[in-house]
Structure formats: structure tokens, C-alpha cells
Amino acid sequence: MQALATEVRACRACRDLPCGPRPIIQVAEGARILIVGQAPGRRVHDTGIPWNDPSGDRLRVWLGIDRETFYGPDFAIIPTGLCYPGSGPRGDHPPPRHCAPLWFARLRALLPDVALTLLIGRYAQAYHLAGCDARLGVSWHVRHGADYGALWPLPHPSGRNNQWLARHPWFAAEILPVLRDRVREVLRGGRRGDHRPS
Template sequence: MTANDLDRLTAQIRACRLCAEEPRGRPLPHEPRPVVVASTRARILIAGQAPGTKVHATGIPFNDASGDRLRDWLGVPHEEFYDPANFAILPMGFCFPGQDAKGGDLPPRRECAPRWRRPLIDLMPQIELVLAIGLYSQGWHIGAGRGATLGETVMNWRTIYASNERPRVIPLPHPSWRNSGWLKKNPWFETELLPFLKSEIRHRLG
């Protein structure tokens, strides 16, 4: 497994049209634009949900208000965040899935993770820490160890972190401003989890 292998796989992902050509269900409502940052050097994997409208338009992951909040949680500036030597960024769905009738983003497409996720993870054995953002990512990276709800899973972050030796996993809520109410109701997230998270990030960035 080499950097060339990862480059070839990433190129295949960026050319993917699985969800646009889905014959059995709901095809993607726009031209696919997979957004992924794979790396043979990064020790930290950000495992998110799926791109939103701004990320779809720019092709840059977390290039929106959610990204600003996430960078604040991690304690990293813009230039560190987008350095592939620092972070790999693999959402559960690589393309913007569209919106529902209320204007909210739809869940990540189901075609994406079964086709691409395991081969990508296998080509990045250097990953030491996974930030599992949101329900879909937590289901994949934590599995049976997650709680009945996202809040329960995030609240159990210490046990989840301790139970995975390599890579370690830290569950996080989505940094969307829609979750501001949850954050206010759970002050321990800011006072207990975020200091630990920042320390883990800094330790691995050097």
C-alpha cells in the first residue's frame, strides 16, 4: 500500500457517479461533486456526515459556519486544518445529498460508505484518532458501542475513547448551529470534552 494507491483510489472517488445513476431509488438531484481529503501522513481522521450546500459549491470540506465551529472545538487555525499532513477528512457520504421539504440536509447517501469507506481506511493505517461526527459516522466507527441517541453516545465519550486502542475514537455532535440548543443544555461538552479534545489534537499535531 503506497501513496500512489491512495491517489488512485481518491481519483476514482472524485469520478464516482453511483448516486447519480442509482436505478432503484432516488437519484442525486444535482451533478455529483465528491468531497474528500485522504492522506498517508495525517494521524487524525475527521469522519463527518456529508457536504452541505456551501461545501458542494466550493469543493472544500467544512468551508462553512459548521467548519468555523469545528475548528474552534479543535483549537486549530484554518491553515492547520486544511493541511493534509494534519487531517484526513472523510464524510460518510462524499456528495451533498440534497435537502428535504423543510430545507434541512438529507442523510448521507447509502451507496457511498459501502463502496468506498473500507478501502480508504485500509490505505491510511497511520490514523491514530477518529473524530466521529454525527449519528451515521458514530454508527460506522463505534458500532455496538454507541448509545441509543447521539447525546448518550457523546456523553459516553470517555468509555468509547478508552475502548478503542488504535485508532482511538472521540464521538462529537455535528458542529451545525442547529445544535446550539443541545450544547447549552450540556455544558459538560465545553468544560470537560473540549479541553480533552484540544489536548489530543495538539499532541498529534506536534
């Protein structure tokens, strides 16, 4: 795992990115929860720490966990695009399409204990949900998240989605309590070799 992580962090496949390539991941072989976002933002690019921004703060509240847990060995973080793609008038650019096919399967193969994968935002959902109908939209996939089993679609926690959150109060009222229960259940299950009861 560490050899592959070193290889990933040295990737320079996207040399033309506005701020240059800086792949940002978090991986540990015993991870129980995998977070698949879209791509690092500018602040994350600058610090090299995934979800180290207001979006990450909100995500941790959604999951009911603190920073120590989030950055601990139970969580792996692999964005759909590993580098900051730059931004435009409507926010950050989409992740490069060739990034996930280049790295995701190799990294995921070394995470045998993952029991829950959070798919955050439409790009992550479009890539990772087999047969995902983009016409249904993020709202539909999030509303039916519990139906996907080990894959759980979520909206992006960016402040740009405040209007979406206001228009869909069912997310906070109905989805988040179930999601937090599932996160606690997975974390209680321990890692491979642990004999703690689930």
C-alpha cells in the same frame, strides 16, 4: 492513495442527487487525524472544500486549530456520504447508505498513521461504532467519548445544534478541553518517518 482519491472523486454511483454527484474528501498518506462527518452541505458542494462553512469554523474552534492546520497533511476528511444529499424542511437529507460501504474501508486502509478518528453526528457514529446503540443517542456517546479510545464521537457543529449545546454545557466545559489536549498530543506525535519526540 492519489489514484484511489481520483477514482473516488469520479464516482457517479448517485446520479439522482439534487445537485448531482460531487464526492468531496481530503486524504494524505501521513494523516494523523481522521474526520468522519455525515455528508457535505450545499456550500461545501459548491466550493469543493470540506468543512468550508460555518460548521467547519466551529469545528476548528472545538479542536483548537486554524484553517492551515486543518487543511494540511495531518488531517484526512472522509464523510459517511461523500456527496451533498440535498435538503428538506428539517435540514440536509441523510447520507446514502451505500456510500460508506463502497469507499470508506478502501480509503481508511491507506491511512496507516491515523491515531484519532472524530465521528461527527449520529450517522457517522451509527456506522463506525461497532455495537453502537442508536437508542442511547448522540448525547450519551459524546459524553462517553473518551471511553472509545481512538474513536471520538462529537455532535455536529451545525448552528441547528445550538439548542443541544445550550442544554449540554458539560460539552464545552468538560469534553472540549480534553479533546483539544488529545488533538495537540496526536499532532505533536508527527507522521511516520518523523523522529520528533511524542
